Amino acid sequence: MENSRFQQKPLVYLALLAACVIFLLIIYTLPDHLSWSLRATVGITGASVWLWVLEPIPLALTSLLVIVALPVLHATSLDTALVGFSNGSTFLIMAGFMMAQGVNSTTLGKRFANYSIIRFGGSIHGVLLGVLLAPQILSIFIPATAVRTTLLLPAVMAVIISMKLSRNSNVAKLLILGLTFGTAISGVGLIPAAVANVLTVDLLRNILGLEIYYFTWFKITWPVWFLMIPITWLILPKLFPPETTTLDINQLKVELKKLGKLSTHEKKCLIILTLTVALWMTESIHRLPTAVPAILATVLMGMPGIGIANWDKLKNIEWGTVILIGASLSMASALNNSGAADFLAGQLLSFPGLQAGLSNPILVVLLLTLLTHFYHLIVTNISTVVLTLIPIMLQIALKLGINPLLVAMTINLATLFGFILVVQTLPSVITYSTGIYTSRDLFRAGFCLTIVSVIVMMFTALVWWPLIGFN
16 A cells, blocks of 8 residues: 555656646746736636646645635735635535435435335336436435435445346446436536535625525526436436346335334424425525525534434534635635636637627527536536636626626536536446446446537527526
């Protein structure tokens, strides 16, 4: 182990050295008449994206490096460098992870996973539909896609194991890939359902002063959300023809029977989750930010007497992701405040034909979708894609008189459909670890579904969005 680490050290040093070179190249290549704050912010952004892509050091460590670099290099003040950690989005994501830990402390997730698969019978197409629909329902209550995947994966694996399916069988691939794509799609329709949505809403609020509420988001996105499920259900069996048409789900029935009636903790959990969703749905009335109900849910879950988990359980979350989100939001704020986003937008507009191509709303959706998919292949972290691409494209939208909400929503949705590489979404990272499908299998199915997602978004932009005045 030590030898392998030692052999990797030169590559780590080279990647870190390259990040320094990127920073220096940017600040000395940009025109001298630009402020130091602007040049330093662009340089830090370029270097940090490089480190986030290659990951020679942990993502959270790079994030802390960004927080240090912004004030040390006089790109921005310390207050701006830390602003991401006083942001509602950061606390919503933190509270969402804690809520998931609370749910995991009960058998409610296991009960739901087993029931949702059993409900659709023992045919392969029925079980696949159950696997696709289960994360959509969970997305109403559970904010994190990774947690939804983790909750459902054991039930899907139980079917595969009970059927004694070979790990490279098409049936096993169908179910696991169905869970992978289904969970990714489940982030589309509701603001708390995906980190990207939360960050996009936050950017729109901070940059444009535009408030997007729960049902406003749903009104815009529901056609994309609803269409992708049946299309995925139809396409996957064509790509991986199942060796059998029936599946044995008796093991799930046995496990569900063993769970018995809802326990007291499960009932408490349901009440807390229902209250949280009710507050999210009525945000436009009480005007409490989305983070507040999530934090309240965490408090209720850990409160003695009425709670369902102790604090040690709730706080056992992926803090690295929270740090990454906070640092990324700070960097997005620095890009906007320093004028760097506006400058980069102007540079992009100088490309021949781009301004003309962005003159039509339909072309805007097509070009931005393709641009986002390409960018996401390079920058695999969803948060980084959203927080570096949207601020720049919003400035372009303002310069050209394009609806900035159209721009932000298009980029956000395209980011969620990062189906091609394993590292593009957390659901694929989690399910890939089962060893049931290969990266080639994911690429094959993901490429087809990516093309489909572009067509679905174009259809929605052409038919639905004009009807609601969103163009």
